[in-house]
Every structure is written in structure tokens, then in C-alpha cells.
Amino acid sequence: MQTFKWQRIVLKVGSALIAPEQNGCSSRYLLSIAQFIVRCRAQGIEVILVSSGSVAAGSHLFPADKARSVAMKKAMAAAGQTEMMAAWDRFFDFPSAQILLTHGDLRDRERYKSIRETIFTLLDHGVLPIINENDTVTTDDLRVGDNDNLSAMVAGAADADALMICSDVDGLFDKNPNLHSDAVLLPEIDKIDDSIYAMAGCATSAVGTGGMKTKIEAAEKATSHGITTFILNGFKEQTFNRLLEGENPGTIFMPYEKPMQEAIHWRTHTASEQGELVVEGNFTEPLDKNSKQLNPHEIVEVRGEFAVGDTILVRSDDGTKLAKARANYSSCLLNFIAENESTEFSDEVQDSIGPIISDEDIAVLEKS
Incomplete structure (x- = not known):
């Protein structure tokens, strides 16, 4: 890479990319993402993948004409998780590993340290960690709730250089681009404040659980740990080509000049x-x-x-x-x-x- 000098990145992929039709996993958008991961690894960049999509991937296995209870959604997650892992695995000629987490795992200091050790060991041995929230067993008290914030917690735990959050828009705009034709893309954000959150609005994907607000929250967590953060359009192949060419294809959030120490960051942004x-x-x-x-x-x-x-x-x-x-x-x-x-x-x-x-x-x- 010409401009970006990364040793370790976290890439967050949402449900809308995994199962856009909510009819099982689709390779429509995943192929270009997988190629990006392969090319990063070929350049010596370690990659950690945070992948949503287990519920969306497993939903087609259950009746669509019945009200979906919490128990049914947990069952969808259980069934869809294996399908999602298989979908990712078929793109790679190197091994991958599944890590399922709850907020209860992350907010406990000893378990958090154990997660760090596991991620580092997998990376040391060339294994791609694929991380998701454990929707099958989690409760309201133990939920992170969205994989945007989970990806930021993982990026902090993994001491990543960059966090890349895939979205269905090109980045952060000064207003909702789906409602305003004159919305302007903001290519670089130096500081996250109330005005930035105001721009995020409340837009959310029809498939995913997050929205632009959760992506800003994730960016705030990550940048305070010294992690450069991107919000990118994961539906466009050119997004990943531009990254590999050293260009910013979306919105980049600049890291703190004086990042928080790991233990302080954990207590501030992960421990509840x-x-x-x-x-x-x-x-x-x-x-x-x-x-x-x-x-x-x-x-x-x-x-x-x-x-x-x-x-x-x-x-x-x-x-x-x-x-x-x-x-x-x-x-x-x-x-x-x-x-x-x-x-x-x-x-x-x-x-x-x-x-x-x-x-x-x-x-x-x-x-x-």
C-alpha cells in the first residue's frame, strides 16, 4: 500500500452484504471483500474479520409466515452461523477460525485478556479470525447489540492499526443521502463531537441492526485507541481496489494524537x-x-x-x-x-x- 501503512486491520461486514435477500448467504458482494482480504494478507497485512449475518443467513430455514420470537431468532442464528462460516471459508485457501463473543466476555477483564491471546495466536499461525456476536446464547444484559461497536472493541483488543466498517453508503454525509440529493460526503473527520453525531441521523439498514450512529460510536471507540477508522461502501468493488491503491474511498476518522492506554481504553469503552x-x-x-x-x-x-x-x-x-x-x-x-x-x-x-x-x-x- 502506498499511503496506508498497516500491519493489522479489522474489517466489519454487515448482514446486508452477507444475505442481501435474507435467503441464505450470497456471494454477490462477498467475493470482492474476500479478494481484498486475500490481497491484504499477500502484502503481509494481518486481517481480522467481524462478520454479522447469522440470523439473516439462517432465516430462510424457518417459516416466514409466523411471528418470529426471540427463541426463533436465536435458532436462526445457530443455523445461520454455520452457513455463514461456510460461505466465507469457500473463498479462502488458508484456514479460518470462528470466535463468538458476548459483551459479558468482553467486559470481564480476564476473559478479555483471553480473547486477546486467542486472536494473537491465530494471527501468529496464519489463521483468519472471523468474529461475531453470539446471538444464540446472549441476553439483553450481555448483548453488545450491534457489530459496529463490537468491531471497535475487537480492534482495540487486537491492537489493530485500522478499522474498516462496511456500509451501504459511501461514508458519512452532512445529511442523509437517501433523502437529500445535495448531501455532501465528508472525506475526513479529525474530531468526533455532537455535530458529527447529528449528521449520522437514524438511518438503518433493512437487514442489519446498526445504523450510521452506531458506526460513529464505533469510530469514537477506535480512534481514541489510536486506530484509524473508515466508513466505506461495501457494495462497491472499487472501494476495496482504491484502498489497496492507497486512496480513501469513503470517510476516514483520524486517530487521537495521544491514544488511551489499552487498560484505560478497555475500562472506558468496553467494560460496562x-x-x-x-x-x-x-x-x-x-x-x-x-x-x-x-x-x-x-x-x-x-x-x-x-x-x-x-x-x-x-x-x-x-x-x-x-x-x-x-x-x-x-x-x-x-x-x-x-x-x-x-x-x-x-x-x-x-x-x-x-x-x-x-x-x-x-x-x-x-x-x-
Whole structure:
């Protein structure tokens, strides 16, 4: 590649590309994507494929005239997953591997590390990892919900250089191109803010579960980890030819100049908070430098139920989100502390239990 110097990329392909007619997998759009993967690998670029489509691929095996319950959709995913893997596998003369994930796997630090190790080992041995959300077993509590955000989490876990999200439009436009003929494609985004989200609108594919908003969310996750992110038209063969020629065929989101460290990025963008700790918001120092001085009497409220080691959201009493952190104590104990607010008691507790949260396991958030 001339302009882009990648060692490892994550490519996200949606349901509309896998099964455009919802009648099983189709090679109509997958062939050019598969050729892109083959050509990348031939140039020494490692590829990780995040592929939606199991439900769409398996839907034709079930009655279309009946209401599709959650259980039926899970069954579609189970049946369609094997069909989808077979569809990808027939394009390649190298081995591939299936990895099915839930958010529960990603938000648990030990399982997250295990996922990283598995991906790295597969890549080291020339095996193409093909990743999808495990729709068959996941519940609402454990769902990522869309493979755009899943692909960003995977890109972070895999220390990728670039994330490429395939869409049904050429990239991000200043307004919905399906509704406005004068919509203008934005070739480069330096910073994602509210104005960028406003442009995303709420358009969604008739087949997929994501929309432009989830792609922007994914781009925000990835770029904060130093990962260059593209939104591309996966339906056009020339998209992938232009990438291989070093050109930008869609919208490129530039990475942070100072990316988050891996552990901080995981806690910010992948770990989900299991509860909240509301504290007095009159800290004179940043929370990451002051967390060891967070005293029990500064706890205003404990929300939710969480155990030692869970990720919690620390919020000031004016509603400002301060940080996501590892809880050193359970919600039960912290509730007991908060209900006994006397200074004497708090000082005694502080002396005996140590820091409530540790500055070694904290991700400071932008004020919101």
C-alpha cells in the first residue's frame, strides 16, 4: 500500500452484504471483500474479520409466515452461523477460525485478556479470525447489540492499526443521502463531537441492526485507541481496489494524537459499569490523582449492586461523570459506610479499609 501503512486491520461486514435477500448467504458482494482480504494478507497485512449475518443467513430455514420470537431468532442464528462460516471459508485457501463473543466476555477483564491471546495466536499461525456476536446464547444484559461497536472493541483488543466498517453508503454525509440529493460526503473527520453525531441521523439498514450512529460510536471507540477508522461502501468493488491503491474511498476518522492506554481504553469503552458511586464533587485535584484520598464521608449515594472488582461509574453530586473505576469494595459495604456518615466513624473506616477506588484502575471521563 502506498499511503496506508498497516500491519493489522479489522474489517466489519454487515448482514446486508452477507444475505442481501435474507435467503441464505450470497456471494454477490462477498467475493470482492474476500479478494481484498486475500490481497491484504499477500502484502503481509494481518486481517481480522467481524462478520454479522447469522440470523439473516439462517432465516430462510424457518417459516416466514409466523411471528418470529426471540427463541426463533436465536435458532436462526445457530443455523445461520454455520452457513455463514461456510460461505466465507469457500473463498479462502488458508484456514479460518470462528470466535463468538458476548459483551459479558468482553467486559470481564480476564476473559478479555483471553480473547486477546486467542486472536494473537491465530494471527501468529496464519489463521483468519472471523468474529461475531453470539446471538444464540446472549441476553439483553450481555448483548453488545450491534457489530459496529463490537468491531471497535475487537480492534482495540487486537491492537489493530485500522478499522474498516462496511456500509451501504459511501461514508458519512452532512445529511442523509437517501433523502437529500445535495448531501455532501465528508472525506475526513479529525474530531468526533455532537455535530458529527447529528449528521449520522437514524438511518438503518433493512437487514442489519446498526445504523450510521452506531458506526460513529464505533469510530469514537477506535480512534481514541489510536486506530484509524473508515466508513466505506461495501457494495462497491472499487472501494476495496482504491484502498489497496492507497486512496480513501469513503470517510476516514483520524486517530487521537495521544491514544488511551489499552487498560484505560478497555475500562472506558468496553467494560460496562455495574453500579454508581455518587461522591461530593468538590475535589481540588483530578480524580485520578486524588482517588486514594477519596474518604468514606465523601460518599453521597451508592447506586446498584456490585461486587469487589466490578467496574463502577463515579459521579459527582451535580451529575457530572468523573470516572469509571474498579470497585475495591462491594456495594453492600459501601452502602453501610454511606449510611454511617459521622466523621469519627468515617476516619476509623478509612484507616482500616484503605482506598475505596485505586488510581491504578481508573479511567477519567470527559465531563458530561
